[in-house]
Amino acid sequence: MPLHPQIVALIERGVASGARPTHELSPEEARAQMEQMSKARDVERTPVRMVADTVIDGPGGNLTLRFYWPEVEQTDLSPAIMFFHGGGHVIGSLNSHDQVARNLCADTGYLVVSVDYRMGPENKFPAAPEDCYAATKWVAENTRQLAVDPERIAVAGDSAGGNLAAVVAMMARDAGGPQIAFQLLVYPVAEYSFNTQSYATYADGFGILTAAGMEWFRNHYLNGLEDRADWRAAPLCADDFSSLPPALVITAEYDVLHDEGAALAAAFEAAGVTVEHRDFPGMIHGFYSFASLVDDGRTAQIQAAEALRAALS
Numbered sequence: 068m069p070l071h072p073q074i075v076a077l078i079e080r081g082v083a084s085g086a087r088p089t090h091e092l093s094p095e096e097a098r099a100q101m102e103q104m105s106k107a108r109d110v111e112r113t114p115v116r117m118v119a120d121t122v123i124d125g126p127g128g129n130l131t132l133r134f135y136w137p138e139v140e141q142t143d144l145s146p147a148i149m150f151f152h153g154g155g156h157v158i159g160s161l162n163s164h165d166q167v168a169r170n171l172c173a174d175t176g177y178l179v180v181s182v183d184y185r186m187g188p189e190n191k192f193p194a195a196p197e198d199c200y201a202a203t204k205w206v207a208e209n210t211r212q213l214a215v216d217p218e219r220i221a222v223a224g225d226s227a228g229g230n231l232a233a234v235v236a237m238m239a240r241d242a243g244g245p246q247i248a249f250q251l252l253v254y255p256v257a258e259y260s261f262n263t264q265s266y267a268t269y270a271d272g273f274g275i276l277t278a279a280g281m282e283w284f285r286n287h288y289l290n291g292l293e294d295r296a297d298w299r300a301a302p303l304c305a306d307d308f309s310s311l312p313p314a315l316v317i318t319a320e321y322d323v324l325h326d327e328g329a330a331l332a333a334a335f336e337a338a339g340v341t342v343e344h345r346d347f348p349g350m351i352h353g354f355y356s357f358a359s360l361v362d363d364g365r366t367a368q369i370q371a372a373e374a375l376r377a378a379l380s
């Protein structure tokens with residue numbers, strides 16, 4: 068279908084705001100632009116019972132986790148959702164995805180733990196997946212004090228965060244734990260070949276993510292082109308997709324990452340993993356975060372929460 072009218076308006080709003088293409092900016096400039104964009108977008112914040120930051124010992128030093136506690140307290144042990152923000156492993160933060168995490172908490176009624184993982188170019192691959200796995204392991208090892216059910220921990224993320232959620236699920240499987248009950252992958256970065264049809268069709272002119280932008284992210288995140296074959300950077304390159312937790316994969320029609328997200332869902336299904344792939348026609352990359360401006364963004368968030376509740380209840 069054509070670009071949704073709300074997406075057309077969103078793209079026009081970005082142009083009018085003077086937002087510059089990511090690949091024309093330094094990492095510092097791109098981070099500042101994303102933070103400014105998220106503040107303008109998320110004027111209203113969904114209330115939750117409590118938000119608190121905790122610092123743990125991570126593989127690279129201090130690692131900050133932000134906890135979102137739902138309004139209604141659980142009488143029994145609660146599920147927990149590990150959330151990894153998007154931003155190409157270079158930009159994005161706990162703050163840029165605060166509203167996404169709040170909605171995830173409020174919509175599910177579960178504890179959400181957002182991870183401030185290290186990013187490139189200061190900390191290149193594999194710092195990000197190492198931090199996200201360490202954070203997930205820490206929550207699993209501290210379930211008693213967190214009142215969390217160790218058998219009901221999910222991983223979730225958008226874009227680069229979807230990449231990290233998929234990778235953490237694989238790392239946990241290969242390491243024998245922690246047990247992951249579900250994975251929510253929102254338009255995940257699944258590989259770095261840049262040779263799919265969606266890359267050719269939607270390379271430029273369809274919102275915030277472009278083919279040139281993805282190359283910029285890749286060059287700041289990976290140590291070199293040899294990292295493209297490492298499944299911890301590109302989960303679609305994994306040799307084994309069996310014995311992974313059930314998954315919901317969300318993709319957007321007008322997104323350079325569309326085809327690799329669909330391919331990852333297909334790889335799960337071929338390996339016998341329970342997976343649902345929901346594609347949103349007329350949408351672009353990032354629509355999930357723009358729920359305040361795009362109706363389908365909110366719909367996707369609600370459907371994601373429903374899938375998480377069904378899996379973790």
